[in-house]
Amino acid sequence: xxxxxxxxxxxxxxxxxxxxxxxxxxxxxxxxxxxxxxxxxxxxxxxxxxxxxxxxxxxxxxxxxxxxxxxxxxxxxxxxxxxxxxxxxxxxxxxxxxxxxxxxxxxxxxxxxxxxxxxxxxxxxxxxxxxxxxxxxxxxxxxxxxxxxxxxxxxxxxxxxxxxxxxxxxxxxxxxxxxxxxxxxxxxxxxxxxxxxxxxxxxxxxxxxxxxxxxxxxxxxxxxxxxxxxxxxxxxxxxxxxxxxxxxxxxxxxxxxxxxxxxxxxxxxxxxxxxxxxxxxxxxxxxxxxxxxxxxxxxxxxxxxxxxxxxxxxxxxxxxxxxxxxxxxxxxxxxxxxxxxxxxxxxxxxxxxxxxxxxxxxxxxxxxxxxxxxxxxxxxxxxxxxxxxxxxxxxxxxxxxxxxxxxxxxxxxxxxxxxxxxxxxxxxxxxxxxxxxxxxxxxxxxxxxxxxxxxxxxxxxxxxxxxxxxxxxxxxxxxxxxxxxxxxxxxxxxxxxxxxxxxxxxxxxxxxxxxxxxxxxxxxxxxxxxxxxxxxx
Amino acid sequence: xxxxxxxxxxxxxxxxxxxxxxxxxxxxxxxxxxxxxxxxxxxxxxxxxxxxxxxxxxxxxxxxxxxxxxxxxxxxxxxxxxxxxxxxxxxxxxxxxxxxxxxxxxxxxxxxxxxxxxxxxxxxxxxxxxxxxxxxxxxxxxxxxxxxxxxxxxxxxxxxxxxxxxxxxxxxxxxxxxxxxxxxxxxxxxxxxxxxxxxxxxxxxxxxxxxxxxxxx
Numbered sequence: 001x002x003x004x005x006x007x008x009x010x011x012x013x014x015x016x017x018x019x020x021x022x023x024x025x026x027x028x029x030x031x032x033x034x035x036x037x038x039x040x041x042x043x044x045x046x047x048x049x050x051x052x053x054x055x056x057x058x059x060x061x062x063x064x065x066x067x068x069x070x071x072x073x074x075x076x077x078x079x080x081x082x083x084x085x086x087x088x089x090x091x092x093x094x095x096x097x098x099x100x101x102x103x104x105x106x107x108x109x110x111x112x113x114x115x116x117x118x119x120x121x122x123x124x125x126x127x128x129x130x131x132x133x134x135x136x137x138x139x140x141x142x143x144x145x146x147x148x149x150x151x152x153x154x155x156x157x158x159x160x161x162x163x164x165x166x167x168x169x170x171x172x173x174x175x176x177x178x179x180x181x182x183x184x185x186x187x188x189x190x191x192x193x194x195x196x197x198x199x200x201x202x203x204x205x206x207x208x209x210x211x212x213x214x215x216x217x218x219x220x221x222x223x224x225x226x227x228x229x230x231x232x233x234x235x236x237x238x239x240x241x242x243x244x245x246x247x248x249x250x251x252x253x254x255x256x257x258x259x260x261x262x263x264x265x266x267x268x269x270x271x272x273x274x275x276x277x278x279x280x281x282x283x284x285x286x287x288x289x290x291x292x293x294x295x296x297x298x299x300x301x302x303x304x305x306x307x308x309x310x311x312x313x314x315x316x317x318x319x320x321x322x323x324x325x326x327x328x329x330x331x332x333x334x335x336x337x338x339x340x341x342x343x344x345x346x347x348x349x350x351x352x353x354x355x356x357x358x359x360x361x362x363x364x365x366x367x368x369x370x371x372x373x374x375x376x377x378x379x380x381x382x383x384x385x386x387x388x389x390x391x392x393x394x395x396x397x398x399x400x401x402x403x404x405x406x407x408x409x410x411x412x413x414x415x416x417x418x419x420x421x422x423x424x425x426x427x428x429x430x431x432x433x434x435x436x437x438x439x440x441x442x443x444x445x446x447x448x449x450x451x452x453x454x455x456x457x458x459x460x461x462x463x464x465x466x467x468x469x470x471x472x473x474x475x476x477x478x479x480x481x482x483x484x485x486x487x488x489x490x491x492x493x494x495x496x497x498x499x500x501x502x503x504x505x506x507x508x509x510x511x512x513x514x515x516x517x518x519x520x521x522x523x524x525x526x527x528x529x530x531x532x533x534x535x536x537x
Numbered sequence: 538x539x540x541x542x543x544x545x546x547x548x549x550x551x552x553x554x555x556x557x558x559x560x561x562x563x564x565x566x567x568x569x570x571x572x573x574x575x576x577x578x579x580x581x582x583x584x585x586x587x588x589x590x591x592x593x594x595x596x597x598x599x600x601x602x603x604x605x606x607x608x609x610x611x612x613x614x615x616x617x618x619x620x621x622x623x624x625x626x627x628x629x630x631x632x633x634x635x636x637x638x639x640x641x642x643x644x645x646x647x648x649x650x651x652x653x654x655x656x657x658x659x660x661x662x663x664x665x666x667x668x669x670x671x672x673x674x675x676x677x678x679x680x681x682x683x684x685x686x687x688x689x690x691x692x693x694x695x696x697x698x699x700x701x702x703x704x705x706x707x708x709x710x711x712x713x714x715x716x717x718x719x720x721x722x723x724x725x726x727x728x729x730x731x732x733x734x735x736x737x738x739x740x741x742x743x744x745x746x747x748x749x750x751x752x753x754x
Contacts, residue, residue, distance in 0.1 A: 143722060206644045
């Protein structure tokens with residue numbers, strides 16, 4: 001078969017790289033002040049590519065380059081997810097970028113490159129291809145984390161990220177080389193065949209164990225699983241706000257896409273040996289969810305809080321990976337559903353927080369005090385996002401956690417599912433702390449007010465508000481007339497402004513997704529089922 | 538055989554000695570120079586293993602490019618002459634490193650590295666040995682006899698622009714992204730007469746806690 005066969009199946013990737021070049025080229029000719037058009041160009045391009053991918057690749061099941069790449073439903077599903085993430089990140093970073101960062105063209109172009117890296121990651125069925133795609137994503141993120149170059153914290157964040165990233169990549173590569181040294185192959189399915197060929201009675205050679213362990217460690221760094229999570233809080237805190245969102249949504253989803261395909265095609269088919277590795281993964285998941293959620297309790301900085309929260313969610317997703325098996329698609333469905341629900345929820349939370357930061361430049365939890373009065377829509381969005389992250393019903397968080405934990409328990413990891421429920425319960429505390437800050441704590445320099453509010457009350461009232469927004473799709477919040485939070489206006493006059501239409505649209509779409517996944521996920525589950533079938537067969 | 542043994546032990550003394558020096562010497566600049574010695578010695582190992590191509594790549598990239606990069610970074614940075622002061626994690630770090638070393642040595646000694654399927658192993662050997670100049674009709678014929686997979690993997694170059702052309706192309710995108718990113722991080726900001734740019738600058742100056750004052754220019 002010639003190598004150029006089926007090359008047209010890569011059209012979305014070629015077009016995405018082309019789109020990035022187009023953005024760089026347009027950056028040269030656009031005058032200063034029009035640069036935000038580049039953001040719109042990227043968004044339009046990504047939306048077009050989503051449409052093209054779905055139309056071209058729906059139901060296609062082919063491989064390219066001798067099985068190096070798979071174009072199947074799994075790839076398509078993740079590709080669409082990544083491009084939607086790209087659209088959301090670019091939309092919610094536009095205000096931030098034009099106000100606070102320089103070199104906007106490069107910013108959007110590098111975001112597009114990172115989406116390209118994620119797309120290739122989801123498609124690769126071979127360790128080296130996956131590694132290079134992972135590096136493309138990582139390099140883009142290193143640059144983006146340091147993008148606020150006048151900010152010492154951002155520089156520190158970029159530096160820490162690149163050092164830890166290079167370190168973890170080296171570990172990953174070392175593991176790959178050991179696996180290659182023993183089995184002589186790097187394709188996932190060939191790894192599975194090689195592992196299956198080892199006789200059951202014979203011991204697995206120690207270098208294979210070490211190689212797989214090193215790969216696990218390297219990927220553990222990328223998904224910020226405990227004990228390889230130390231970098232995450234510092235990097236998240238220093239990175240520009242939209243990039244913090246991107247790190248916690250995009251890079252996590254991409255790393256798990258790779259983990260899922262590697263586990264499902266390379267290790268699950270091996271049978272007995274997969275069961276041994278399952279236990280290791282389960283312990284890793286348990287430690288990750290506990291440490292992430294417990295340490296989050298002590299956080300006062302919103303970005304650090306979200307960092308530890310994302311570590312905790314990594315633990316939940318890892319539990320799903322640990323439960324993968326050939327008998328049932330439920331765990332892999334659960335992981336994918338979790339990723340999409342988690343992404344939608346984080347769009348909402350970060351959309352609100354980024355908008356708040358644009359108005360005030362503050363990122364501590366205590367700075368949110370009084371936001372319920374000054375910016376009711378933002379506060380309601382953040383609150384709904386927090387409820388969803390904690391896993392309360394109606395919102396996406398409940399549906400995804402319910403599905404995933406049930407799947408984990410079904411596969412015989414009852415203790416892990418119980419632990420996950422306990423960890424979610426712990427997380428409720430710090431998520432509600434944020435809500436409490438916004439609705440109950442008085443703003444600085446203001447007498448205590450609003451202590452009569454109960455959580456249920458806040459939930460009901462503002463949940464409705466957010467929902468109402470979705471349906472009407474318009475954003476004209478009445479100017480805040482209440483005295484509550486008035487002191488915030490004096491310190492931050494920008495809080496009197498209405499959020500821009502883009503912000504409202506992003507938040508509205510995010511809220512819609514959160515409610516949709518929370519109430520009626522079954523159409524989504526159909527597509528996920530097809531994707532699971534592509535890797536587990 | 539004897540000659541090879543002598544060379545091997547010479548290389549080993551140089552490699553291990555220099556590697557210890559890299560870790561133990563306080564002066565970063567000298568440590569960087571010793572690192573070059575380690576790289577060259579490892580290149581020597583590759584020659585002993587008949588992997589000339591890897592040896593050349595090792596010397597060109599590691600001893601050449603990467604060491605120069607490190608030395609430049611040391612020269613351009615103030616106050617790094619003395620390296621890191623010892624801290625309270627030193628003992629655990631040493632213990633962990635020793636443990637890892639023990640594990641890796643055990644693994645390297647214990648493993649039967651010949652678990653490769655026959656055809657694949659031949660192709661690997663061919664890639665390692667024949668990449669530079671050895672490709673002759675005879676070796677190709679042997680490779681053909683070893684099976685189709687081996688025939689496809691005649692040389693590194695064939696692999697790179699054959700089966701692995703996609704990752705190869707992805708590397709070029711990766712390098713481009715790194716290049717553009719590096720430029721974006723160090724390029725001077727737009728000219729100050731632009732009203733919007735200066736507005737953005739003052740906004741970023743008043744930005745959140747911890748923002749370093751922007752450099753005057």
